[in-house]
Amino acid sequence: MxxxxxxxxxxxxxxxxxxxxxxxxxxxxxxxxxxxxxxxxxxxxxxxxxxxxxxxxxxxxxxxxxxxxxxxxxxxxxxxxxxxxxxxxxxxxxxxxxxxxxxxxxxxxxxxxxxxxxxxxxxxxxxxxxxFTSLPPGSVRKPDGSPYSIFTPFKKRWISICVDRGIHTFPMPESQGPKTPATKAPVTVGDVAKSLGSENWPAGEREGLKLLDRFPDAAILEYDNQRDLPDLEGTSKLSPHLAAGTLSANHCLKAAYACNGHRLSGGNPNIDTWISELIWREFYNHILVEHPRLAMSRAFRPETDLLPWNHSREQLERWQRGETGFPFVDAGMRQLNATGWMHNRLRMVTAQFLAKHLFLDWRLGEAYFMSQLVDGDFAANNGGWQWSASTGTDAVPYFRIFNPVRQAERFDPQGTFVRRMIPELAEASPKQTLEPWKFGGVGNYPAPMIDLGEARDRTLAVWKLARAK
Ligand SMILES: Cc1cc2nc3c(=O)[nH]c(=O)nc-3n(C[C@H](O)[C@H](O)[C@H](O)COP(=O)(O)OP(=O)(O)OC[C@H]3O[C@@H](n4cnc5c(N)ncnc54)[C@H](O)[C@@H]3O)c2cc1C
Missing domain, CATH: 3.40.50.620 (HUPs)
Incomplete structure (x- = not known):
């Protein structure tokens, strides 16, 4: 044999x-x-x-x-x-x-x-x-053979190819003989202990399958209402499994397809949205292969590499520590530092705060996320950062700048998540968790590191100047 x-x-x-x-x-x-x-x-x-x-x-x-x-x-x-x-x-x-x-x-x-x-x-x-993805990079292209750079037409084409091909998964391999002793990975590699994060992130395929089995029964049916609320368990938390490949994209898609009446779109709106998120993962991976310069610290939109990005170490470190003085931003950063994972809404808010309000080079934030994320995936992380910084493909327009206070009002109005993540604000009232400085500060929680309005105006002016050239 x-x-x-x-x-x-x-x-x-x-x-x-x-x-x-x-x-x-x-x-x-x-x-x-x-x-x-x-x-x-x-x-x-x-x-x-x-x-x-x-x-x-x-x-x-x-x-x-x-x-x-x-x-x-x-x-x-x-x-x-x-x-x-x-x-x-x-x-x-x-x-x-x-x-x-x-x-x-x-x-x-x-x-x-x-x-x-x-x-x-x-x-x-x-x-x-x-x-790694459901459809191989390069297989979803426009009729003229060129790659897509906008998500919606990519998604349409992706779905039509998937519908034609069906979603297939491979069974497990047949047994090859009697059980053999299992090999174990070392207890430490470099200075990383294998047990690090095990309390939050049970690993391996069986754990991934358990999460996937539970998700369609419950949270997926409330996904549209709950996925933006960081205080709830409104998303699947499958990202570490998809990033390490302990679960396949096809496996997740097949589960969603089955509970969506055998549809990839036009079924239950909540399940449709979740499928769309998996397609965003496909999109960014396809984009990375089509544009390898993205893996070389280059922006998708090259002209944005000429913007006079800020490189202040002190500002970067305040952001990294979650001590910006803006509770919703700091809650996200502290969730990341404490657990290795951050809710998607907060990834967008913290990334925009860095790239828009602080006007720090988005690559500094991208690298910091990668150094902390248990689900770090180059394509999704780079895509998310370039989306937030308006340097990427199909990115948020440069003039759209999330205000972290308004974001908190919408997605954590009672301050429950902020209080949970920021011990200095554990006793704060809902209003104090939004704008503690308006109450003369709360405990030893830091004062805001910038004036939001001024920072916004400065960034818009730089972008406008660069675009006028
Ligand atoms: C600045 C920034 C950085 C990010 N970095 C990463 C990263 O390193 N790794 C990563 O997996 N995701 C990243 N994302 C995307 C998203 O935040 C996470 O995939 C999501 O929060 C994971 O939680 P979940 O598994 O509960 O997601 P669910 O909402 O349950 O979504 C299911 C799966 O779809 C995929 N997915 C969802 N949203 C996106 C998205 N916007 N882009 C690409 N794939 C998506 C993920 O694989 C996710 O596990 C980033 C987003 C931003 C804005």
Whole structure:
């Protein structure tokens, strides 16, 4: 029987894993995961995300061991070591083929091409699948073959392709023999402890499936009303699983499709909206592949790279610590710092505050989010930041600037979320949580770091000047 190596990456699951399934169909499988601590550091990956990956790796290794499949977990430090490491393992098990699911970002694609080259030089076959998004990047284009840059027509086309193709998921691989001992990821990698964040983020495919099973029964039917209210559990919290690949996009879509009367749109409006959010994830991943410069710190709209962005370290650090003096902004930042996750409404509010009111370079905020987020995903994070900063594709117009006080009035009117996140405001009245400075301040909560109106006018003036040139 042929020996196959399956290289796991952002697909730490046994369900709907096309590389794993196809390899197991045609040979005896050994799985491989490369620990790349230096590369994670270079990419600024959050310790909580690394820990989530390590815990998910334990789970998938156990699931595979139950099916008689061994997982080799190997230290490889940087992507440039990958060709040698993968070749060594493939050779050691006399693999005739190596299978993997492609990753989207630029460095990952380059690494994969180098690995494929090294393997084929050694006479080992390479089989590449796609599993990170539902439809592979490049497959959703305008009739003239050019990429979409606006979400709504992309979504329309995406849905029509999906309806034609159907949403398919791969079953789990057949057992390959008696149970083998499961390999465990190290307890620490670099200076990251595997247990970091485990109280908030149970990892692995089974936990992802549990969340997905619960969501369609309850919150999804109130999604339109509740998804913007950070005090409620109104969203799925599936993002860490989608980012680490412990659940597939197709799996989520299939669940939503089933409870939406077998429709991707035109069904229950709440479920339609949730499906749209998954399509935003598709959109940003497709955009990243179509425009690789986005992975090189460039704006989608190049002219915005010429704006005189502010780089004040002191202002950045106040924003990072959640000490801007604007409670709704600070509540979001403190949620991020404490848990590694931030509610979507607050991601928009905090990002706009940084890029619009402080006029700090949006890339500083993007990098900080990545360094903290348990669900850090390059395409979604970059897309969200460029949307907020008005430098991106289909972004919010430059003159639309969220006022954090008005946002709090709409989405946390009683201040419940603010009080929960900011201990200095734990006893504040609803009005005090909106504008504590109007009451002479509350306790030792900081005074506002800027005047909102002045900051807004300054930013609009800079944008107008740049646009007039
Ligand atoms: C500045 C900024 C940065 C962001 N960074 C990330 C990031 O690093 N990783 C990430 O997964 N999402 C990011 N998002 C998108 C969004 O905030 C999160 O996906 C969402 O909050 C995750 O919570 P949930 O799983 O409960 O979402 P749900 O509302 O339940 O949505 C389901 C899934 O759809 C996808 N999704 C939802 N909204 C978006 C969106 N606007 N763009 C892309 N995908 C979306 C996510 O995979 C999410 O898990 C960012 C948004 C902004 C404005």
């Amino acid at each position: 042929s020996q196959h190596l399956v290289w796991l990456r952002t697909d730490l699951r046994i369900l709907d894993n096309p590389a794993l399934f196809s390899a197991a169909e045609s040979g005896h499988v050994t799985a491989l995961f490369l620990l790349t601590p230096e590369q994670w550091q270079i990419h600024g990956i959050a310790p909580r995300k690394i820990a989530f990956i390590l815990r998910s790796l334990d789970v998938v290794s156990e699931q595979l061991a139950e099916r008689g499949i061994e997982t080799k977990i190997i230290l490889s430090s940087r992507f440039e070591d990958a060709p040698r490491k993968v070749l060594e393992v493939a050779t050691s098990i006399q693999a005739t083929s190596v299978f993997w699911n492609d990753e989207i970002a630029v460095d990952e694609q380059r690494r994969d091409d180098a690995v494929a080259h090294a393997l084929s030089e050694a006479g080992i076959n390479v089989t590449r699948h796609h599993a």
